[in-house]
Amino acid sequence: DVKVTQSSRYLVKRTGEKVFLECVQDMDHENMFWYRQDPGLGLRLIYFSYDVKMKEKGDIPEGYSVSREKKERFSLILESASTNQTSMYLCASSLIAGEQYFGPGTRLTVT
Amino acid sequence: GQQLNQSPQSMFIQEGEDVSMNCTSSSIFNTWLWYKQDPGEGPVLLIALYKAGELTSNGRLTAQFGITRKDSFLNISASIPSDVGIYFCAGQGDYGQNFVFGPGTRLSVLP
Numbered sequence: 001d002v003k004v005t006q007s008s009r010y011l012v013k014r015t016g017e018k019v020f021l022e023c024v025q026d027m028d029h030e031n032m033f034w035y036r037q038d039p040g041l042g043l044r045l046i047y048f049s050y051d052v053k054m055k056e057k058g059d060i061p062e063g064y065s066v067s068r069e070k071k072e073r074f075s076l077i078l079e080s081a082s083t084n085q086t087s088m089y090l091c092a093s094s095l096i097a098g099e100q101y102f103g104p105g106t107r108l109t110v111t
Numbered sequence: 112g113q114q115l116n117q118s119p120q121s122m123f124i125q126e127g128e129d130v131s132m133n134c135t136s137s138s139i140f141n142t143w144l145w146y147k148q149d150p151g152e153g154p155v156l157l158i159a160l161y162k163a164g165e166l167t168s169n170g171r172l173t174a175q176f177g178i179t180r181k182d183s184f185l186n187i188s189a190s191i192p193s194d195v196g197i198y199f200c201a202g203q204g205d206y207g208q209n210f211v212f213g214p215g216t217r218l219s220v221l222p
Contacts, residue, residue, distance in 0.1 A: 004153075033209075042214040043154075043199070058209075090153050097207045099144055102153035 003027070004103035006091055012109045019078040021106050023091030032074035033092040033100060034058075034066060036085075043090065049074055050096075081110045115202055115213035123219045130187040132216045134200030142203040143183040144210065145174050149196045157198075158185070190220050 007022035025032065033048040035058075045058030047066040055066050063085060067075045074093075078085055086109050092100040116135050124130055134143070142161055146154035158169050160176035160183060167174055171188045183200055197217050201210040 040214075043212040045209065048209065092153075097203070099142075099156055099159050100201070100210060101156060102146075105151070105153045107151070 006103040006106050013081050017081050019081050021076040023074045025093035029093035031094045034076045035090045037088040086110045117213040117216050121217040133184045135182045139180040140202035144201040146199040147196050
């Protein structure tokens with residue numbers, strides 16, 4: 001079975017803090033994705049990566065950056081957290097052009 | 112950009128009833144996926160469809176790839192309380208493109 005794990009299920013941070021969300025997959029997938037999910041807005045793609053050290057902007061990259069130093073690990077970074085970044089963050093991985101498998105999500109609250 | 116619509120947005124059904132929901136697009140897709148998301152969890156892949164007209168089952172779930180390639184359908188037979196959750200569709204156009212996700216159908220099952 002594909003396993004995608006995320007470093008935290010729940011996280012509370014203060015405005016202005018730097019936040020790291022980690023995602024690890026164990027299926028040697030090339031592609032990894034970060035989404036945020038908000039009520040009524042569905043899943044919105046923040047960033048994705050097709051290979052180590054490669055990154056591409058998704059639909060809402062502002063205020064975020066990513067890092068992919070190893071194939072199995074994809075990190076989402078909030079350089080200076082703001083309250084409008086309070087959300088559920090979902091990581092996913094896939095083979096090239098394949099089905100995406102999601103992690104359990106990190107519910108981030110920024111106060 | 113491409114958008115998916117899901118219908119209905121939400122539904123309340125009695126335990127034991129059958130459920131039908133659909134996903135439509137203004138664009139042609141080559142792959143359709145159906146996911147289920149339990150409260151507070153990440154989406155779990157239920158069914159993947161790769162060919163127009165394809166009908167695929169997974170237990171009590173059956174999904175179909177519409178022959179126009181602009182829609183897909185998910186049916187759940189004999190619903191049970193653990194069917195509660197949000198059901199998402201996702202479509203992929205050309206090979207290698209990212210998937211587009213629908214806004215979800217929220218299913219509630221009344222005992």
